[in-house]
Amino acid sequence: MTAPAQTMRFRDLLAQHLGWTFADSDGPQLADLLRDRAAEHSMKREDYLTRLGARRWEPELSELVERLSITETYFFRHGEQFAALREDALPERATVRSAQRALRMLSVACSSGDEAYSLAITAREVRSDPDWIINVIGLDANPAMLSKAESAWYSAWALRETPDLVRRCWFRPDDGGFRVVDEIRRLVHFQRGNVAEHGDGLWRPEQYDVIFCRNLLMYLTPEVANSLVRRMTDALAPGGFLFLGHTDSLGSDPAGLELRHSHKTFYYRRTGGPPPVQRAASPADTAARPTPESPAAAPADEDPYGKALDLLRLERFADALDLVGASRGGARNRLLRGVLLAQTGRLDEAVALARRLSDENGLNPDAHQLLGLCLEEGSAVAEAVGQYRLAAYLDPGFALPRLRLGQLARRQGDDRAAAGELERALDLLVREDEERIALFGGGFGRLALTVVCRSELDACGVRRP
Ligand SMILES: C[S@@+](CC[C@H](N)C(=O)[O-])C[C@H]1O[C@@H](n2cnc3c(N)ncnc32)[C@H](O)[C@@H]1O
Numbered sequence: 001m002t003a004p005a006q007t008m009r010f011r012d013l014l015a016q017h018l019g020w021t022f023a024d025s026d027g028p029q030l031a032d033l034l035r036d037r038a039a040e041h042s043m044k045r046e047d048y049l050t051r052l053g054a055r056r057w058e059p060e061l062s063e064l065v066e067r068l069s070i071t072e073t074y075f076f077r078h079g080e081q082f083a084a085l086r087e088d089a090l091p092e093r094a095t096v097r098s099a100q101r102a103l104r105m106l107s108v109a110c111s112s113g114d115e116a117y118s119l120a121i122t123a124r125e126v127r128s129d130p131d132w133i134i135n136v137i138g139l140d141a142n143p144a145m146l147s148k149a150e151s152a153w154y155s156a157w158a159l160r161e162t163p164d165l166v167r168r169c170w171f172r173p174d175d176g177g178f179r180v181v182d183e184i185r186r187l188v189h190f191q192r193g194n195v196a197e198h199g200d201g202l203w204r205p206e207q208y209d210v211i212f213c214r215n216l217l218m219y220l221t222p223e224v225a226n227s228l229v230r231r232m233t234d235a236l237a238p239g240g241f242l243f244l245g246h247t248d249s250l251g252s253d254p255a256g257l258e259l260r261h262s263h264k265t266f267y268y269r270r271t272g273g274p275p276p277v278q279r280a281a282s283p284a285d286t287a288a289r290p291t292p293e294s295p296a297a298a299p300a301d302e303d304p305y306g307k308a309l310d311l312l313r314l315e316r317f318a319d320a321l322d323l324v325g326a327s328r329g330g331a332r333n334r335l336l337r338g339v340l341l342a343q344t345g346r347l348d349e350a351v352a353l354a355r356r357l358s359d360e361n362g363l364n365p366d367a368h369q370l371l372g373l374c375l376e377e378g379s380a381v382a383e384a385v386g387q388y389r390l391a392a393y394l395d396p397g398f399a400l401p402r403l404r405l406g407q408l409a410r411r412q413g414d415d416r417a418a419a420g421e422l423e424r425a426l427d428l429l430v431r432e433d434e435e436r437i438a439l440f441g442g443g444f445g446r447l448a449l450t451v452v453c454r455s456e457l458d459a460c461g462v463r464r465p
Pocket of ligand 1: 018019065069070071072073074077108109110111112115139140141142145193194195196213214215216219245
């Protein structure tokens, strides 16, 4: 088999085992991964592919999931969906369940558990009487993410959209971050599972009040995505609710589901069950009805930050800069503006903005990372190294400063120091935040950054699986 045919076979096997679909541009990264995995097992690529296709190879599949899956998530992501959950879906389900006094929810593709705990917190706030049984299952195929979820420990970054009051109530400061309180942890159980397989108990018909499945369908082949949507629809109790990601589309008339619109977002209610509770219109219910092509997308002008971030990903820096406007707004907006200024060559302005951000909050790792990148670009390498060190120190989970430190150390011929930083970066990249990758990854995605990291390590004479 030729090398391209081997990569294609690898791609087909990933689709078969995990339901994943890849863009043609992912080919080189898949080819590198295939080379590395075959080498790890001391196999020829052809033999590795035969083994992967022949029978279940669970440890290897776990390894591939950990290497390839995008795991970006955070608490109360897309707050408008949680507002709809809190004010519309859960009160309606609690009325229906008033005899059983139980609410069951499922977070499909829960990653590190942020979404599953956010569901439990919201339900506990809606039904605070401990007499109510609240049960949330978090499902994911990625063992590393599930062990993070079990630990229930998160950095402040994961709580960036969590209101202060919620943080004070349901988290306790621990080891430089926050741990979910036991009262909520007891409500949530995590389960390893692959949505490309049908499983059993998890998908029993009519059992859940709410299912969240966000930011997964877009990575799946149409067949696996359709089958999963059918399974989720059946597993919802009549009148139960399905929340999908903003970019996931089911069209306007999916089988067994009706589209519901409130709180400037869209979600689905399984048809049947008691008639929907009449709810007073919320002032937030103002967005237009979705088209089948973009059912759940919030109008772009309502989220200039998200739109600007997308434009950054597309390397349309000037357009993105227009959207984020002058140096007003919150720290997040200004950070993005700083990145865009740097990308458009306005280095002095970017440095000034980054310095202002770090003056305002010396503990902001992103401001130091931005400052480091600007200083490095301006050839002030020693100062840049100091800024990267600060960024890495302030957030020990931040992979990108480690990567820069490793690359700079290698350029200076210090392979030993480089290897230490790059090894750390490689471990952390699996969990690096998507937004940070967009901001600081220099146009590379997670996979490409991982490849860069590995080849730098190879160049230092360190081979990693
Ligand atoms: C981007 S995260 C979504 C996290 C969360 N739902 C959110 O929207 O914030 C996608 C998750 O899907 C998981 N995943 C990918 N393929 C899967 C599969 N075949 N079965 C189960 N989980 C899968 C990955 O491990 C990853 O944690």
